[in-house]
Amino acid sequence: MRAKVSTVLAFLAAPKLWLIIFFILPMMTMVLYSFWRVADYQIVADFTLRNYQKIGGNLYVNVFLSTIRLSLYVTALSLLIGYPVAYFLARKVRRFRLTLLLLVILPLWTSYLVRTYAWMLILGTQGVVNQALMSLGLIDAPFTALLYSDVAVTIALVHIYMPYLILPLYAVLEKIDPSVLEAAWDLGGGRLRTFLSVILPLSLPGIASGCLFVFIPSMGAFVTPELLGGTRSIMIGSIIAQQFGVAYEYPFGSAMALVLMGLIFAAAAATLRYGRPRGTA
Amino acid sequence: MQRESLNLLLPRGISRRKVFQLLGMSGLAAAMPAGLRPAMAQDKSLALFTWSSWGEAGFATQAKDRLGIDLKSTFYASSDEMMAKLRGGGTKLYDMIVPVQNYVEPAAKAGLIEPLNPAALTNAKEIFEQFSQSPQWRVDGKLYGIPFVWGANAMAFNRKETGELDSLKALFDPKYKGRIAMRDEPEDTLAVAALHLGIKKPYAMEEKELQEVKKLLISQKPLVRAYWKNVADVQNMLASGEAVVAWSFLAVIAPLLKAGVDVGWVWPKEGAVGWSESITAVKGTKKLKLVEEYANFTLSAEYGEFMARTTRYAPASKTAIAKLEPQLVKDLGIDINNVDRLVFKDIPKDKSRWNEVWNEVKAA
Known part of the structure; x- marks a missing residue:
């Protein structure tokens, strides 16, 4: 019996060590830094709340709010487009399901940067969209509002993160027991009624985790807004990156990263709590 | 051993x-x-x-x-x-x-x-x-x-679209609305705005001058196509016509000329960043x-x-x-005869304030 316990402990030690080295230690370092300050290009270990007070100022609160807003748009759009795709894949397709699933995942094989740059070619003044619209005679002068705007950032983030929403949603939708649906029909539920009262509630866990997979990375995005964003598209990720780069303000950057993380945890907790399947007895 | x-x-x-x-x-x-x-x-x-x-x-x-x-x-x-x-x-x-x-x-x-x-x-x-x-x-x-x-960071322009330029005014000229590129970097961009305002020592700016610079840069925003981060991005913008006048590095000029873009390079009379x-x-x-x-x-x-x-x-x-x-x-x-026209990059008096002002401009 004793030997067994120690074996189990030994097996547990590896993941624990992993967690401690790659998660807890860096996290603790960040917490410490966030209460320190920089003086004369060195980090000084004086306790201060100044970093957190600074975040409470107008400027950073507004950036946080606009980042949340943009991430919500991205999440909503991904859900709007991704749900039908996942539904179709899980419940309608039989023959080419694997191929189609592969097509959903395919973009993930390309670098994030390449996908971002690709949108420049598509949305630019001389880009594919404008050229197509012009040659069709739909517009006389190219749209300039496409590239370098929040629209461009939203489109690119939806494209980049949507596969992460489709996959969990697909997994949940696929598992719905057909007999439940048959019961709904037997009880006289039409297509819409069945969807709204049976399928949708049952797929809530998939929606919840899928939305989180889109919302969380969108909140931290900084390369895409920097490349595709307009003069107003400043996101919190860029400001954090700036603190660890140009500004050499690790303490302020750490504080901001922790606040961001807190917001994300709160969003995750809320979503997972309210995202439980309903309508089941 | x-x-x-x-x-x-x-x-x-x-x-x-x-x-x-x-x-x-x-x-x-x-x-x-x-x-x-x-x-x-x-x-x-x-x-x-x-x-x-x-x-x-x-x-x-x-x-x-x-x-x-x-x-x-x-x-x-x-x-x-x-x-x-x-x-x-x-x-x-x-x-x-x-x-x-x-x-x-x-x-x-x-x-x-x-x-x-x-x-x-x-x-x-x-x-x-x-x-x-x-x-x-x-x-x-x-x-x-x-x-x-x-060297100096200075102004690059598409000669076909703008003709010869010699003043920072071009970067703030409504004529080029939506076709101006600025650098996403306070040490360059705040200094450029200061030079445009006639501030001789940008890196020694006090809060009052920083506020003027901020106001100017916010008023410039509707004219700006994008703030560039990497030199390759401003080069692309000049090549594709997204921008016709840009605050830039010299490094973009040779490749653009090679690509057939008639691009000019000038140290504006108000100054450039050395x-x-x-x-x-x-x-x-x-x-x-x-x-x-x-x-x-x-x-x-x-x-x-x-x-x-x-x-x-x-x-x-x-x-x-x-x-x-x-x-x-x-x-x-x-x-070399106009080195005096350069303002050499320096540590701003309050570096974190500079970063903050730049963020305020971008968030405005």
Whole structure:
């Protein structure tokens, strides 16, 4: 019996060590830094709340709010487009399901940067969209509002993160027991009624985790807004990156990263709590 | 003895330096006993940590042929990367770096670089006084380098669309609404706005002037197509016509001309932002003498001429410039008679305030 316990402990030690080295230690370092300050290009270990007070100022609160807003748009759009795709894949397709699933995942094989740059070619003044619209005679002068705007950032983030929403949603939708649906029909539920009262509630866990997979990375995005964003598209990720780069303000950057993380945890907790399947007895 | 035992531990084909680089990346180098560090080696090699622009193989060949020095270069893409790697244990890996003048004071105060012996830099007399005498390369009375190369960030424009330009006014002109590109970097952009407002010493701005600069930059926003982060991005914007006038690096000009874009380059009459770079010794190098020898060589006319011809960067050496054809000097994008028009990058009076003001502009 004793030997067994120690074996189990030994097996547990590896993941624990992993967690401690790659998660807890860096996290603790960040917490410490966030209460320190920089003086004369060195980090000084004086306790201060100044970093957190600074975040409470107008400027950073507004950036946080606009980042949340943009991430919500991205999440909503991904859900709007991704749900039908996942539904179709899980419940309608039989023959080419694997191929189609592969097509959903395919973009993930390309670098994030390449996908971002690709949108420049598509949305630019001389880009594919404008050229197509012009040659069709739909517009006389190219749209300039496409590239370098929040629209461009939203489109690119939806494209980049949507596969992460489709996959969990697909997994949940696929598992719905057909007999439940048959019961709904037997009880006289039409297509819409069945969807709204049976399928949708049952797929809530998939929606919840899928939305989180889109919302969380969108909140931290900084390369895409920097490349595709307009003069107003400043996101919190860029400001954090700036603190660890140009500004050499690790303490302020750490504080901001922790606040961001807190917001994300709160969003995750809320979503997972309210995202439980309903309508089941 | 220690060195040999270490060599025995290594797989064939992996150099000790490579191992130290890997260790450095993981921050382990700091934990190594001093005797194992590469700097102990008595060979005539120098580990140079530098800009990717100095990656030209010719520099290594030249160092070997002329000084018998094995130049081993590793590269960074930005001053921040340089600082970050030096802080993260890089001082154990490199003998010298090539900083921009405004990073000398931070690096010196953070204990990352070592002063040079002025007497060893005999070629300094051939360098333009603006550079050899610059206070920015001296911290607490100690000399940390004398620049061998210099240039300016200034204005690039699409001649076909704008005609000749000579004033910063173009960057604030509603005529070019939606076709102006500015740099996403406070040290450049706040200084440009200040110069436009007639502020002579942008890096010494007080809060009141910063507020004026902020107001100007916010009013400029509707005119700006985008703020660029990487030099490749502004080059693309000028090439694709997204922008017709841009605050830019000189590096975009040659490729754009090659691509058939009729692009012009000008130091606006209100001023441009100057930079210079020098060989600087990394703190704790065991080869300070050799670093000084190489630093002195980079100040020679021979090095300057070679550099101008291979990289199209402008040498700080008077004698090197004198050896170049007038057309090439013109292509270097410098204007030695108007150096006074440059404001050399400096540490802003309150750097974190500068970053904040820039964020306020972007968030407005």
